[in-house]
Amino acid sequence: MLRFSANLGFLWAELPLAGRIAAAGRAGFSAVEMHWPYDVPAESVAAAAAEAGVVVTGVNTVRGNVAAGEFGLGALPGREGEFEASVAEAVAFCRATGATSIHAMAGVIDDTPASRTTFIANLRRAADEAARDGVTLLLEAINPRDKPGYFYSRVDEAAEIAEAVGLDNVRLLFDVYHVGVATGDVLTRLRRFFPLIGHVQIAAVPSRAEPDEGEIAYPAIFTALEELGYRGWVGCEYKPRGDTTEGLVWTERLGVSL
Template sequence: MPRFSANLGFLFTEHSDVDRVAAAAAAGFKAVEMHWPYHVPAAEMHRVLVRSQMTMLGLNTPIGNAAAGDFGLGALPGRETEFHQVLDQAVSYGSAIGATAVHCMAGVVPADAVATAERTFIANLRAAADKAAQAGMTILIEPINHRDRPGYFLHSVEQAASVIAQVERRNVKIMFDCYHTQIMQGDLTRRLKEYLGLIGHVQIAAVPSRAEPDEGEIDYREICRTLDKLGYDGWIGAEYKPRGRTEDGLGWLSTWSRNQFPSSSRGDAA
């Protein structure tokens, strides 16, 4: 049976960051994930999570200098010191709030620097994995599509698997975002089957709209069936941009959480 988590970077934005946790719990979610919650004191976030009986799955490393075009630092040569600073921040904060994983964002790199970026990313991930292991946490890496984030270093599942093989740390896993992977590669079912052992988290959103998962070209009912058949025991993160008020678009959650996948009123996916 699928278990769905709410990504509070996109969902329940009608509420403050702290109040989003309670809103997600009231809507029926049992776990949440966040992008960059660092402006909320860790002690306060932990109290809210405990009060709501909510599991915190993961958070992202800070992106660096957004004004300069940064979207992560993990694969950026020459900025290793900055990466270790944001990694320390993420692991420390995540540990304090009970998070289970940190997504190490690779960053945007020029096409002529890919080889150097890969070496940098591998070295940084080894250090990140060792630090996360001390806190009992997993490191996630996520392929991100080039339509939304041109030049992002990590952009395919196969590339992520190759990086993990070279990092040689058991607590480094793939965050398999179906939205990004469909845009860049497609063939989701085969890739889920082939790389299941390396997948630490799954995320969903409609393609191409990135709205609720009950529309678009991906049949997420079939994705859920496939994950069940494969024995996937992790969470499926709802990381989408709601068409309107978050609560008004959650019809899919009550149905899919019961492992019921009727024909979609929005049409079947191709």
């Protein structure tokens, strides 16, 4: 049976982080994942998760200078020290909350020999640090419509980087929404890259709303994950059409339970 986690970057976004965690627990989720929760002490997050009866699965490394349009630091030559600090911050958060994965954000930059070499070297150092705490680094291709110029937009490009790094705790974050927008042919890519997948996320294509609308036949995705033997969490990283709790009717429509 698939297990679903609530992505609190989008769900119950009107609430403070502790309120979002509590709401996820009340809604029936057993796990939560986050984008950039670093303005809240990790110990407070851990306490809120324990009270709500949920586990924390993962976080992202910081984006960098958001006002300047930065969206990660991993592939940016000359910013190695900042990326290393961002990984250390994320690993410390995982250690305090029990989270086991970090989306290592590459950044908005062309894929050149310099940026690729930088990212691979950064990932190798970061993976060694993360491994001490049993943490996996995740690589997520982000579609060019949502984030033009991101280092990679196709899951096969992310797979090439993971294979070049060559470490067991560097894996793919297979976001069905991003794969659907960037390339389509989601089921083929899911099966092809399954051995490298460390986490899965879902949302409707093209709207990024609840997964009961749009182009993706999610029952087929869920069946494929079951058949492939996926044992990780399925992150619900969608933007609700309205009230988050009311929108969870999608689980009934798609025949799944939280």
